[in-house]
């Protein structure tokens with residue numbers, strides 16, 4: 729299974745869309761818990777990292793240059 733790279737400021741798509749109909753979330757805090765904000769309605773949620781990784785579908789936009797990661 730491929731390791732998903734995500735970081736602060738990234739826009740991610742989750743397996744389930746937010747009830748507002750948007751499925752694009754911005755990561756606004758990284759740590760043991762991940763805080764992300766719905767880009768549609770600005771609602772923010774806090775998820776334990778393990779749950780976040782399970783729900784993560786793909787990275788839509790990376791805040792960092794991919795080449796700068798390594």
Ligand SMILES: [Zn+2]
Pocket residue numbers: 746747748749750766767768769770771
């Ligand atoms: Zn929303």
